[in-house]
Amino acid sequence: MGENKEFARQYLGGEIELELTPQGTLAERLRAGGVGIPAFYTASGVGTLVSEGGLPWRYGADGGVLVSSPPKPTASFDVLLGKDTEYVLEQAIRTDFALVRAAKADWHGNLVFEKSARNFNPLVAMAGRVTIAEVDEVVEPGALDPDEVHLPGIYVDRVVGLTPEQANDLPIEKRTVRTRQEG
Template sequence: MDKTFSSAAAAVADIPNGAFLAVGGFGLVGVPIVLIRALLAQGTADLRVVSNNCGVDGWGLGELLREGRISRVIASYIGENKDFARRYLDGELEVELTPQGTLAERLRAGGSGIPGFFTASGVGTMVAEGGLPWRYGPDGSVTVSSPPKETRMFASLRGGEKEYVLEEAIVTDYALVRAAKGDRHGNLVFEKSARNFNPVAGMAGRITIAEVDELVEPGELDPDAIHLAGIYVHRIVELSRDEAADLPIEKTTTRPRPAASVAEER
């Protein structure tokens, strides 16, 4: 039952070229950066990735993207990554954009053994009707487009009928997630907003690998506090203090300090 690995490099060593990965995180929050860098170091390429976004320029999944290691991305938005946008528009990268809630549910459904589901999100748009550009050619033409999806009418809870579109579940070869705490059995606890796409990404992987800030013994975690059960997690790596502290801020905003009063100045 002890699922711990001595290093991130050992935990990802069998991930081959062309693997399909689910990766947790939202922006720069909850990103499994140490596992991503281990993949980068071992030279794994032609990766197909599903994640909310693709990091930022030079950090998170952006590090793999910068080195040309990713060939296809399923995401909900381009985000702040200019390299991601450039590679997509230049035809270097195939990108399937999916509504954010739909993406989360596709991952959750995959982990729950549900092959597909109907949702109202995307009905009446190119999400359902097809034609979204997945890949561009060097001349700016669209070379690969999304196919049309099945739609169906269902009775509405408010009376009458409503149209829904069929979305397929996502199951990946591997999943990489980041948690605040984990035990040797793989039970995970995520910290605040890091509990974003991490639980559903972890559910979707056939082999799920977790990096954790703190490793504890089985029984130390409150069962009611566990966000992802160990049945979904196959490998776990404890981060060093320096690795756990590598948490950049995506956007720094400031505001002018209020003018000091005359009394305060005296």
């Protein structure tokens, strides 16, 4: 929950329900949803509360657990090193809406992401039934080199161009600087 104290308050106070998922599994669940794969097996989480159930999804106002994660199906496959390995079945994530932020786009929805925005934004966009991209700079179709496109427009339904002031307003980011010690 990082530095979002309001989110932590809501979760621990029972106002919202939350499913905890390993980061790599989350990425694959989004990707699978975006390409039409309903579920997949992964070794991540086997033998933990992720597969065995019991992770708190929702707390009560008194701090007790109201809703816990159910156990997930597991299966053994002989795919690595000639021995059976256990895997947990994870369901794909398909969302009604996906909201992403891109550095550049054309009006066809071809998106270019900057730096770490390439990690999850393409997968989130793919998983949405309706995907809306908030974009720092919108260019005319044909202006983007196909090699620089990180997500093709087939996954994007709406492009919202930002003004330069809006593009530079990044309230969630913190910049920390200190003076360098002379030495």
